[in-house]
Structures are given as C-alpha cells and as structure tokens.
Amino acid sequence: MAGERARVLVGVRRIAGCDVLRCAASSLRVTSGRCLPKIRENGNMSESGRGALSKAGHGRSRLRAGSKLIPTVVESASPRVGDSVRFINVIPILSIHLLCLGVIWVGWSPLAVVVAVALFFGRMFCITAFYHRYFSHRTFRAHRVTQFLFALAGVTAAQRGPVWWAAHHRQHHRHSDREPDPHSPGLRGLLWSHVAWFLSDAGIKTDWSVVPDWAKYPELKWIENNHMIGPALLIAVLALVGWATGGVFPGSETSAVQMVVWGFGISTTLLYHGTFTINSIAHRVGTQRFKTGDDSRNNWLLALLTLGEGWHNNHHYFPGSARQGFYWWEVDVTYYVLRIMQVLGIIWDLRPVPERVYDVARREGSGGSSAAGAER
Ligand SMILES: [Zn+2]
Numbered sequence: 001m002a003g004e005r006a007r008v009l010v011g012v013r014r015i016a017g018c019d020v021l022r023c024a025a026s027s028l029r030v031t032s033g034r035c036l037p038k039i040r041e042n043g044n045m046s047e048s049g050r051g052a053l054s055k056a057g058h059g060r061s062r063l064r065a066g067s068k069l070i071p072t073v074v075e076s077a078s079p080r081v082g083d084s085v086r087f088i089n090v091i092p093i094l095s096i097h098l099l100c101l102g103v104i105w106v107g108w109s110p111l112a113v114v115v116a117v118a119l120f121f122g123r124m125f126c127i128t129a130f131y132h133r134y135f136s137h138r139t140f141r142a143h144r145v146t147q148f149l150f151a152l153a154g155v156t157a158a159q160r161g162p163v164w165w166a167a168h169h170r171q172h173h174r175h176s177d178r179e180p181d182p183h184s185p186g187l188r189g190l191l192w193s194h195v196a197w198f199l200s201d202a203g204i205k206t207d208w209s210v211v212p213d214w215a216k217y218p219e220l221k222w223i224e225n226n227h228m229i230g231p232a233l234l235i236a237v238l239a240l241v242g243w244a245t246g247g248v249f250p251g252s253e254t255s256a257v258q259m260v261v262w263g264f265g266i267s268t269t270l271l272y273h274g275t276f277t278i279n280s281i282a283h284r285v286g287t288q289r290f291k292t293g294d295d296s297r298n299n300w301l302l303a304l305l306t307l308g309e310g311w312h313n314n315h316h317y318f319p320g321s322a323r324q325g326f327y328w329w330e331v332d333v334t335y336y337v338l339r340i341m342q343v344l345g346i347i348w349d350l351r352p353v354p355e356r357v358y359d360v361a362r363r364e365g366s367g368g369s370s371a372a373g374a375e376r
Pocket residue numbers: 172278279283296312316
C-alpha cells in the first residue's frame with residue numbers, strides 16, 4: 001500500500017493499529033510509518049490529530065499512515081472549482097428574494113415587522129445551535145425526540161435539512177480553504193462562497209458518507225427528504241395569523257399576505273445572508289487569534305448578527321466546543337441560550353473550551369496576549 005495515492009479517501013480502517021480515520025482528502029498519499037491522527041465521527045479532529053495533520057501539511061502535502069490500510073475511494077459530493085450554478089436550483093431562493101418586493105403592495109405594520117425580526121433571530125438560533133453546533137459538530141447531547149424537534153425547527157429556515165447542512169459543513173472544516181472545501185472565498189471568490197456554491201449540482205446533494213452518525217435515524221432521513229414542510233408550514237401559520245389578526249383587530253393594519261411577505265420573505269432573505277456571511281466575510285474580514293492555516297477570522301459584528309458565529313477563527317481552531325466566543329467579551333448569544341437549555345434539562349454535556357486551547361491563545365494568538373489571565 002505504501003506510496004499509493006488515493007484521490008479522494010473517505011474511509012481508512014487501520015487493521016493492526018488504533019485509529020479509524022474518516023477523512024475526505026482531495027490528495028492523500030498513504031505510506032507506511034506512523035499512526036494516523038484520529039478524526040472523530042462528528043467531523044471534529046482531536047487536537048493531537050490536528051497537530052499531526054498540520055505537521056503533515058494536510059491538504060497541502062501528504063499524510064503518513066500505518067502499514068496496513070484499506071482505503072475506500074469514492075467521489076466527494078462537494079462542489080469544486082469548475083462546477084457551475086444550475087438555474088433550476090436558483091428558482092427557490094430567487095423566489096424568496098422576489099417575495100420581498102411584495103412590500104410595495106402590502107406595506108408594513110408594527111406587528112409584521114416584530115414577527116419578521118423574531119423569526120430572523122429565532123431561526124438564526126436554530127441554525128447556529130442545532131444545524132451547526134449539534135448536527136455538524138455534536139457539541140452537546142439531547143434526547144432523540146428533542147433531536148427531531150431540533151431538525152423540525154431548523155427546516156423552517158429554508159436551508160434544506162440538517163444532514164445536508166452538516167455534511168457540507170464538515171467538508172468545510174476538513175479542508176478549510178483547500179479543495180474540496182465547498183465554499184472557500186479563497187478558491188472561487190466571495191460570491192461563490194456566499195451564495196453560489198449550494199446552487200451547483202454537487203452543492204445541492206447530501207453526501208451521507210460524511211454524516212454516517214445521522215444515517216441510522218429514519219426520522220432524520222424523512223425530514224431530510226421532506227425539508228420543504230418547514231417553509232410550507234411557516235407560510236401557512238403566518239397567513240393564518242395575519243388573516244385572523246387583521247380580521248379581529250383591523251387597527252393592526254396587517255393581513256395574511258403582509259404577514260407572509262414580512263415573516264417569511266423578508267425575514268428569510270435576511271436570515272440567508274446573515275448565515276452566508278460566515279462562509280464568505282468571516283473568511284475574509286476580521287482578526288486571527290489562532291494560526292489555523294486557513295482564512296477564518298473573528299469578526300465581532302458578524303458575531304452579533306449571527307448570535308455568536310462570527311467568532312469563526314476560534315471555531316476553526318476548536319470546533320468541538322459548544323462555545324465560540326471564548327471569553328466573556330466575545331458575545332455568543334447561542335451559547336448563553338444553550339446554557340439555559342442545559343439548566344432546564346433539555347440538553348446536556350455541553351462541551352467546553354479546553355484549558356490547553358486557552359494556553360495556546362495566551363502563547364501564540366494575536367488576541368492572546370491581551371487575553372492572558374482574563375476572565376472567561
Ligand atoms: Zn469557516
């Protein structure tokens with residue numbers, strides 16, 4: 001097996017050794033030598049693993065592995081350089097953008113605006129807490145029924161199902177601004193990373209090989225295949241609320257159509273671009289506390305907008321923590337709400353930021369020196 005190159009390797013089982021590696025690497029040379037670093041099933045790499053991969057130049061040069069390896073070579077479902085946007089994939093998101101123009105005819109009312117803002121932040125939380133920190137990184141635990149409710153709440157954001165979201169996000173972390181990172185601005189530009197990558201044929205597919213931990217739940221497969229029920233239900237409820245409120249309280253100056261335009265059209269469009277900034281701007285604008293080897297940045301403004309996701313360099317350095325703002329002044333609203341949910345017993349085992357990560361921040365980070373000895 002020595003010296004054999006696997007173009008895309010998603011499963012390597014070491015027979016005589018200790019680790020099982022599940023890694024999608026675009027160019028991987030398997031040679032005899034030493035233990036493979038361990039990459040957890042949830043897509044997070046152990047720190048020792050990240051260090052070993054970093055030394056090996058993962059994504060840039062070569063991995064070295066033990067002597068007995070069985071590689072499984074398959075095509076990655078990630079969008080790549082050369083993929084193009086398909087118009088049929090554009091229609092749903094374009095329609096939601098066009099729905100915003102309805103405001104010209106339906107006007108506004110205080111109630112419609114409040115509902116739009118509430119749905120923006122409420123669904124932003126569903127994306128960051130559930131799609132990202134739970135389904136992508138498994139940074140806390142929950143009952144299976146609660147897990148299904150997370151998925152059900154998440155699909156109302158019209159960002160497809162949680163498994164699709166997690167699969168592409170895990171690919172992003174594994175390759176981080178190297179091929180086949182699905183949405184790196186450094187590879188294909190800001191527009192691609194912001195909105196175009198998921199409109200390609202590969203971008204719209206779900207690669208279940210990247211998310212084997214979720215494949216055993218039929219209820220998640222069902223919601224993945226029927227993710228459109230989220231937006232459909234939300235639109236129906238908004239129309240009903242707008243119709244009933246406008247009828248019972250004419251002074252509210254709202255209606256079914258106005259509530260749909262604001263509560264779904266405008267709110268979802270803003271939610272889209274708020275979420276997408278983490279894939280685009282958070283890899284371009286901001287500071288780097290940790291030398292992650294990618295373009296991830298900490299950006300306080302994006303963190304406020306996205307309820308904590310803007311601490312993206314922190315997150316790229318240690319994606320296994322439920323917390324992304326590593327210090328008290330790094331506002332991370334999602335984490336605060338998760339703490340409350342833990343106190344209430346809804347979730348448990350919130351994974352913390354390890355002390356050794358703070359040591360690295362103090363020692364090496366650009367923001368680390370000022371953070372030395374600081375309260376967390
Ligand atoms: Zn990133």
